[in-house]
Amino acid sequence: MKQSRIIGTGSCLPERILTNAELEQTLDTNDEWIVTRTGIRERRIAAEGQYTSDLAGGAARQALAMAGLEAADIDLILVATVTGDLSWPATACLVQDQLQATRAAAFDISAACSGFLYALSTADSFLRAGTARRALVIGAEIFSRIVDWQDRSTCILFGDGAGAVVLEMGEGAGQLLGCHLHSDGSQWPLLYQLGYGSRNPAGDQSRNPEHPFIRMQGNEVFKVAVRSLSEVALEALEAQSLTVADVDLLVPHQANQRILEATAKRLGLPPEKVMINVDRYGNTSAASIPIALDEAHRSGRLQPGHLVLLNAFGGGFTWGAALVRW
Ligand code: COA
Numbered sequence: 001m002k003q004s005r006i007i008g009t010g011s012c013l014p015e016r017i018l019t020n021a022e023l024e025q026t027l028d029t030n031d032e033w034i035v036t037r038t039g040i041r042e043r044r045i046a047a048e049g050q051y052t053s054d055l056a057g058g059a060a061r062q063a064l065a066m067a068g069l070e071a072a073d074i075d076l077i078l079v080a081t082v083t084g085d086l087s088w089p090a091t092a093c094l095v096q097d098q099l100q101a102t103r104a105a106a107f108d109i110s111a112a113c114s115g116f117l118y119a120l121s122t123a124d125s126f127l128r129a130g131t132a133r134r135a136l137v138i139g140a141e142i143f144s145r146i147v148d149w150q151d152r153s154t155c156i157l158f159g160d161g162a163g164a165v166v167l168e169m170g171e172g173a174g175q176l177l178g179c180h181l182h183s184d185g186s187q188w189p190l191l192y193q194l195g196y197g198s199r200n201p202a203g204d205q206s207r208n209p210e211h212p213f214i215r216m217q218g219n220e221v222f223k224v225a226v227r228s229l230s231e232v233a234l235e236a237l238e239a240q241s242l243t244v245a246d247v248d249l250l251v252p253h254q255a256n257q258r259i260l261e262a263t264a265k266r267l268g269l270p271p272e273k274v275m276i277n278v279d280r281y282g283n284t285s286a287a288s289i290p291i292a293l294d295e296a297h298r299s300g301r302l303q304p305g306h307l308v309l310l311n312a313f314g315g316g317f318t319w320g321a322a323l324v325r326w
Contacts, residue, residue, distance in 0.1 A: 039257020
């Protein structure tokens, strides 16, 4: 049966590593607190002059090379991001230009940390409808430029990076079995960034009493995330008449290690079936799933026939799950 297939993966991480020990120099925090509460030991920080589209382009080139394709073979580019180069145009358009993917339609998807799954599902719909044949689905973020580096409760959590997959319609390995997405807009004040927009007109300082950085009520986010992630994972499995026992690898959004462990425990999934790299990259928002997927693939942790469960939770609130037969 013809379905969307993942035929290439790629990732791109900035070289600069920011360790917890370095954060101790500028913040009232310590390595032990950060590791115990989040599992994060270090994160990557984009260099000056390095933009979200650069990381996205780097990940896309790797994914195209693995798929054995040229940029001209792509007819859809989706970039999941909430930290694009500009308010608009879309970062996807900048990536299209960078790659010279001249045949591709390009636009961004804004679903915060769930963005990659939203983009994957959107690309899958285009492919199934016959509107596109091959899509680049990218998650790319530079959160280091929207966190308040004086706020120890948020800045320690995030990092920069990008991951990408190439999706093609056809038969064979990498079949996307289904995507399940949800949102609850009533919860948006628990996790957001004000930025510029109709609520905060550009240049009007008198109307901007809030600081422009990311804002989060971490405790509340934590509780809702664990419940929602396990519920949507079961929903995705049940839709395919599968159970948790069928899952070979969970590749979750890397929010923090305690959320990952609590979700796995709730699902009854053993720790060795959970892909974790949050210790090295922190929370890279929409980029975390495709980065983790690429690492799992290139390291040989993913084998042909494996059932891979992807799941994510983020601002909005948004959450979702997808299943892939590798
Ligand atoms: N270093 C040291 N102490 C810190 C600190 C830091 N980096 N950040 C916060 N604290 C302090 C707080 O000020 C508070 O001190 P107080 O008791 O004197 O007031 C104390 O630690 C406990 O704070 P609290 O916010 O209750 O901690 P927590 O156990 O909830 O952990 C998070 C905080 C952010 C790690 C946790 O809530 C979390 O992971 N939430 C989910 C966030 C997330 O993943 N968001 C993205 C979803 S996609």
